[in-house]
Amino acid sequence: MSGVYVKKCVDDVFDASEGALPFKLQRIAEDELGETPAMRQEAVEKLKQLLSAEADLKANDDVKFLLRFLRVRKYNVDLALQTIRNYYRNRASCVSIYREFLPSKAPQHVRDLLMVLPETDVHGRPVFLCKPGK
Structure with missing residues (x-):
């Protein structure tokens, strides 16, 4: 059951404090x-x-x-x-x-080749987009 949180005990609750993970x-x-x-x-x-x-x-x-x-x-x-x-x-x-380690400072051909999408997939993983044909 992907994405389902099962409580281990009665006091097992979602943590929303600073630095908490999703x-x-x-x-x-x-x-x-x-x-x-x-x-x-x-x-x-x-x-x-x-x-x-x-x-x-x-x-x-x-x-x-x-x-x-x-x-x-x-x-x-x-x-x-x-x-x-x-x-x-x-x-x-x-x-x-x-x-000068900034994405905006990378050459255009490098930025066209590989990029990281701003949103994650449904499992919280980063999404990389590679366009090797360019």
């Missing part, structure tokens, strides 16, 4: 990452504290940005912090690549 992905995140609203908030706060203690790192402290790193590291805050350090170290060492 409804159909919340169950998967809970099963695979152990993500709950309380755990998510606690991990984000701890990561923000660790980032503020880093004097030489001026990291983005937006919740959605931090959750990317927490989710990829399955909510291990120390590993997420190391991944953020690596992210900024890479951006600093390759400034020439990231400075």
Whole structure:
């Protein structure tokens, strides 16, 4: 039953707080990452504290940005912090690549060849459109 959310228990409800995943992905995140609203908030706060203690790192402290790193590291805050350090170290060492890394700056023939549609498919996946004949 694709797209159907089955409650595991009585208090299993849809989470609409900041940084929450779309409804159909919340169950998967809970099963695979152990993500709950309380755990998510606690991990984000701890990561923000660790980032503020880093004097030489001026990291983005937006919740959605931090959750990317927490989710990829399955909510291990120390590993997420190391991944953020690596992210900024890479951006600093390759400034020439990231400075003009905008879709509008890509050559027209590249933009004609491959594009990402603004909306996702019915399963929430991004849709890539490739036109190799051009």
